[in-house]
Amino acid sequence: MTKTLFINARLIDPVAQTDSLGALLVKDGMIAEVFETAEPEVKGAVVVNCAGHCLAPGIVDIGVKVSEPGERHKESFRSAGRAAAAGGVTTIVTRPDTLPAIDTPEVLEFVARRAAQDAAVRVLPMAALTKGREGREMTEIGFLQDAGAVAFTDCDRVITNTKVFSRALTYANSLDALVIAHVQEPNLSDGAAVTSGKFASLRGLPAVSPMAERMALDRDIALLEMTGARYHADQITTARALPALERAKRNGLRITAGVGVHHLTLNELDVADYRTFFKLKPPLRSENDRLAVVQAVADGLIDIICSMHTPQDEESKRLPYEEAASGAVGLETLLPAALRLYHAEMISLPQLFAALSLNPSRLMGLETGRLREGAPADLVWFDPDAPFQLDRTNLQSKSKNTPFDGARLQGVVLGTWVGGTLVGDK
Amino acid sequence: MTFNAQHLLGIEHLHPVEITTLLDLADQYAEQTRRGVRHKDVLAGLTQINMFFENSTRTQASFELAGKRLGADVMSMAMQASSITKGETLIDTALTLNAMHPDLLVVRHPHSGAVDLLAQKVNCAVLNAGDGRHEHPTQALLDALTIRRAKGRLHRLSIAICGDIAHSRVARSNIMLLGKMENRIRLIAPPTLMPTGMDEFGCEVFTDMREGLKDVDVVMMLRLQKERMDGGFIPSEREYFHRYGLDAEKLSYAKPDAIVMHPGPMNRGVEIDGNIADDINRSVIQTQVEMGVAVRMAAMDLLAQNLRAKRAAREDAVC
Numbered sequence: 001m002t003k004t005l006f007i008n009a010r011l012i013d014p015v016a017q018t019d020s021l022g023a024l025l026v027k028d029g030m031i032a033e034v035f036e037t038a039e040p041e042v043k044g045a046v047v048v049n050c051a052g053h054c055l056a057p058g059i060v061d062i063g064v065k066v067s068e069p070g071e072r073h074k075e076s077f078r079s080a081g082r083a084a085a086a087g088g089v090t091t092i093v094t095r096p097d098t099l100p101a102i103d104t105p106e107v108l109e110f111v112a113r114r115a116a117q118d119a120a121v122r123v124l125p126m127a128a129l130t131k132g133r134e135g136r137e138m139t140e141i142g143f144l145q146d147a148g149a150v151a152f153t154d155c156d157r158v159i160t161n162t163k164v165f166s167r168a169l170t171y172a173n174s175l176d177a178l179v180i181a182h183v184q185e186p187n188l189s190d191g192a193a194v195t196s197g198k199f200a201s202l203r204g205l206p207a208v209s210p211m212a213e214r215m216a217l218d219r220d221i222a223l224l225e226m227t228g229a230r231y232h233a234d235q236i237t238t239a240r241a242l243p244a245l246e247r248a249k250r251n252g253l254r255i256t257a258g259v260g261v262h263h264l265t266l267n268e269l270d271v272a273d274y275r276t277f278f279k280l281k282p283p284l285r286s287e288n289d290r291l292a293v294v295q296a297v298a299d300g301l302i303d304i305i306c307s308m309h310t311p312q313d314e315e316s317k318r319l320p321y322e323e324a325a326s327g328a329v330g331l332e333t334l335l336p337a338a339l340r341l342y343h344a345e346m347i348s349l350p351q352l353f354a355a356l357s358l359n360p361s362r363l364m365g366l367e368t369g370r371l372r373e374g375a376p377a378d379l380v381w382f383d384p385d386a387p388f389q390l391d392r393t394n395l396q397s398k399s400k401n402t403p404f405d406g407a408r409l410q411g412v413v414l415g416t417w418v419g420g421t422l423v424g425d426k
Numbered sequence: 427m428t429f430n431a432q433h434l435l436g437i438e439h440l441h442p443v444e445i446t447t448l449l450d451l452a453d454q455y456a457e458q459t460r461r462g463v464r465h466k467d468v469l470a471g472l473t474q475i476n477m478f479f480e481n482s483t484r485t486q487a488s489f490e491l492a493g494k495r496l497g498a499d500v501m502s503m504a505m506q507a508s509s510i511t512k513g514e515t516l517i518d519t520a521l522t523l524n525a526m527h528p529d530l531l532v533v534r535h536p537h538s539g540a541v542d543l544l545a546q547k548v549n550c551a552v553l554n555a556g557d558g559r560h561e562h563p564t565q566a567l568l569d570a571l572t573i574r575r576a577k578g579r580l581h582r583l584s585i586a587i588c589g590d591i592a593h594s595r596v597a598r599s600n601i602m603l604l605g606k607m608e609n610r611i612r613l614i615a616p617p618t619l620m621p622t623g624m625d626e627f628g629c630e631v632f633t634d635m636r637e638g639l640k641d642v643d644v645v646m647m648l649r650l651q652k653e654r655m656d657g658g659f660i661p662s663e664r665e666y667f668h669r670y671g672l673d674a675e676k677l678s679y680a681k682p683d684a685i686v687m688h689p690g691p692m693n694r695g696v697e698i699d700g701n702i703a704d705d706i707n708r709s710v711i712q713t714q715v716e717m718g719v720a721v722r723m724a725a726m727d728l729l730a731q732n733l734r735a736k737r738a739a740r741e742d743a744v745c
Contacts, residue, residue: 198623202438204538204559204598207622274539318517320537322558 002046003027004420007039009050009381013371014057014358017350024055026377029419034371050381053414056353057369058090058121058378059334060360062151062258063180063234064309065327066092066123068114069107070099074399075311080331081119083396085424087332088380088413089307091122091368093360096133097155103128103139105147112148120423121416122378124150124364129168129179135159138168141177150364153180153234156281156326158216160186162223169229178363180232183241184208184282185215193322194283199268205321210238210285217241221248224255232363233257236302237285239292246301256363257301260308261337262328264294266403276317276324277403280308297355298347304363305355307334311399329397333404339384339411349384377420386412429728432736433545433552436561437602445603449571449580452724456571456717459495468727469498472529476502477519478555479535484690484715485555485564489532492722498530516540517547524548529733530726533557538595551729553722559595565689566599568721570607572714573644576685581608586639586680588614589648589670589697592621592659596689597648601627614638616670618659635670639679647672647688647698663696673699677708685710 004026011022011034023035025042061084067074084092094111096102102111108127115123127149131137134157141152152172158181159165172179192208194200200207217233221244224231236245236257248255262280267287271278278284285293296302310327317324330337338356341347353369361369368378392405416424428447431440458465474493478486486502493500505519514522516535523531524547531552533541538558545552556562574580585604591597591613601624604611611629613620625631632638639645650666660666672686686702686709694700703709 196622198626201621201623202598202627204557204561204595273542315515318515318543320516320535320540320543320558322537322539 002420003032003042003044004048005040005042005045006048006050006055006379006381008052009055010052011371012054012056012349012353014350014354015370015372017354019349021052024371026417026420029377029421031371031373031375031377033373048381048415053381053383054349055379055381056349057357057371057375058380058416058418059088059356060091060093060364060366060369061089061309061331061334062093062304062306062360062363063095064092064307064331065095065097065311067098067311069110074313075397077115077118077123079396079398080309081121082424083329083331084121085416086396086413088335088382088416089121089331090378090380090416090418091124091366092119092331093124093126093150093364095155096126096128096153101128101133102126103131103133105140105143108144108147108149121418126151126153126180128152129154129172130159130164133157135161135164138164138171141172142175145175145177151178151180151232154182156182158182158184158186162219166223166227169223169227169231173227173229176230178230178232180234181220183213183216183220183233183236185212188212188215189282192283193279194271195268195285197268197286199271203271203274208283210240210289213238213282214241214244217244221253221255224248224253228254230254231256235260235263235282235308236296237263237282237293238289242292242296242301249301256303256359258304258306259293259297259302261305261330261334262308262403263290264297264305265337265340266290270403274321276319276321277328277401277405279321279324279326280328281326294341294346298351300354303355303359305338305352306360307331311397312401313399317401327401329395329399329402331397332395333390333402333409335380335382335413336409336411337404340409342384343410377417379417380413381415382411382413384411386410388412430732431729432732434563434725434729435542435545435552435554437563437566437599437606438561440606442606445567445570445606448567448721448724448728449574451727452567452571452717452720453575455723456720459720465495466497469493469496469730472498472730473527474498474500474530474532474726475523475528476500476532476555477505477523477534478503479505479533479540480556482534482555484718485534488715488718489553489555489722492719492726493530495719496723496726498726516544520544520547524550530729551733553725553729556595559593559598561599562595563599564718564722564725565596566603567725568714568718569600569646569687569689570603571717571721572687572710573685575713575717576710577643583643584610584612584641585644585646586612586614586642587646587648588635588638588672590619590650591615591624591648592619593651594648600646601629612638612642614670616660616666635676636679639676642680643684645672645677645680645684645686647686649689649691650693650697667696671695671697671699672702674702677702684708687711687714689714
């Protein structure tokens with residue numbers, strides 16, 4: 001029986017919404033006791049002195065792209081696991097937009113096996129909602145669920161055929177499967193590289209109105225009223241979509257929403273002179289949208305903050321802006337970037353960890369995300385104030401496409417534990 | 427020296443003094459060309475490569491002629507036919523060319539920002555001959571010179587830019603240049619061809635041609651870029667001509683001595699009435715073409731001076 005005692009820890013509890021000094025005992029991979037005193041006596045325990053820094057439930061990141069199968073040169077389970085451990089992420093929920101798409105139990109089993117072999121953190125795979133993510137026929141949702149798929153999504157492809165989508169939702173509902181959708185009206189946003197506005201006009205780039213997000217969300221909400229399915233909008237990034245989300249929640253629909261950390265910390269102007277590392281999907285928004293979305297996270301209207309980790313190699317990014325691939329890596333920068341909101345006094349640490357750990361755990365039906373007896377000891381120990389300048393070449397990810405290269409950030413992960421085992425430390 | 431740029435990528439980063447310096451020199455070149463004075467020594471020994479990733483006749487010919495008049499060794503490459511179709515990336519093409527040590531690189535590309543990207547990878551002077559919907563600086567400069575010669579000044583004029591602004595790099599560069607020189611800019615376009623946020627650039631925005639043309643000194647027409655339109659922006663060309671095409675009746679709302687400009691090639695009967703385009707009292711379209719060569723000579727002359735100064739400084743540092 002192994003015992004680890006974390007003393008002098010600033011415990012961040014997203015359930016009680018507290019941030020206080022205490023200690024925590026881990027036994028056999030589970031949290032055995034939480035102490036209100038900083039230095040309790042426990043016999044036979046290995047002591048970790050947290051030195052007054054934060055100890056919080058490990059981050060559960062929904063929507064991580066690991067490029068296996070198909071593009072292992074961009075990111076493998078080993079490199080993604082290392083990146084997650086370095087970033088305080090203890091569970092990654094992976095996307096099925098691989099090559100080929102994860103749309104059969106066979107491919108899912110391959111992914112689960114690779115993850116078990118190589119990844120340092122917990123991996124929960126998602127599967128495609130339609131075959132080949134083509135929006136025509138639904139996948140074998142039941143078999144995939146049996147094989148371990150935790151949610152169903154076509155990732156950044158929107159199912160344009162409402163008949164197909166409503167049937168998939170209805171069927172998924174019968175299995176109580178979670179459906180995750182990208183909210184972006186596909187015709188309006190076709191070919192767009194940035195959000196419309198003065199900046200887009202100045203740079204002469206094809207642009208999409210922020211209204212495209214609300215249009216897609218409105219449609220999906222109508223379908224939820226019809227089908228009653230369990231639904232999560234992957235990224236809500238505009239102010240205009242928020243009232244619709246609020247109404248849908250108030251009406252008792254089973255809807256939750258997430259947002260990528262980049263949309264919380266960057267805006268459209270960061271693209272500057274066609275910097276393709278800032279090309280995301282959906283594109284970065286105006287500053288007003290960013291502030292509205294940050295407020296929505298603080299209010300709990302948006303439930304989840306994720307990294308939308310999307311590895312891309314140099315070749316797919318070193319192109320003219322319109323032709324360059326979208327997406328950014330984020331596993332290692334998720335926490336320090338999110339801490340910008342804490343340092344800007346827009347959000348407290350317990351609120352932040354509700355969005356990073358507790359809410360995604362609840363959505364996935366996990367016991368993690370909590371600092372209480374009986375919960376798995378998935379923990380992150382970090383100094384929220386330690387400053388550093390990010391050098392992308394030091395990232396653990398195989399791909400280095402981060403928009404934060406050279407950025408000054410605060411917040412260093414000192415240790416990451418999965419099931420009581422140390423998987424990454426400074 | 428009042429022109430410090432290493433490249434000519436856009437009007438956005440030029441200072442008004444740099445613009446004036448360039449226009450003054452271009453003015454001299456225009457006069458001397460008319461008198462038959464040759465300047466084969468200015469770019470002697472330098473290599474100019476024209477890389478056009480998009481079809482062009484006039485701009486390419488203009489750059490070629492400008493380089494030849496100044497004595498450069500000029501090579502033109504039509505890029506569709508070469509390595510791009512074999513899958514080579516823009517940056518690889520740039521590096522390959524860079525290894526051949528050109529001195530002046532003239533680039534046109536269908537994507538916004540592509541020329542900026544290329545300029546980061548080469549160590550010669552890069553001239554943007556048009557990138558996507560972003561900028562076309564030499565066009566704006568030649569328009570400015572044409573206006574200055576016709577109106578005697580390039581400030582406090584009321585200038586209307588009409589037509590397909592959404593797809594036009596010419597419009598963006600002109601808005602930037604004419605704004606820097608403190609002119610009043612009026613933009614006239616159907617709302618589907620007007621980019622968002624244009625009023626924030628300090629422009630007045632109109633959807634009615636007659637209202638927009640009222641008392642302007644300069645009418646700048648734009649080509650309807652049919653090749654960039656991927657869906658219905660306008661109902662038909664005849665309705666477009668009826669509402670936005672420049673004819674004598676609409677032009678009568680402008681000042682009696684207002685000049686008419688067009689960057690070419692023209693769609694006669696779509697955005698401009700042939701009679702207006704050919705009216706020697708109003709149309710300065712032929713002058714624009716003439717000034718185009720002069721402006722490009724001036725731009726390459728100034729960039730070559732900066733390039734030589736930079737290389738000399740580097741050699742001094744080595745010695």
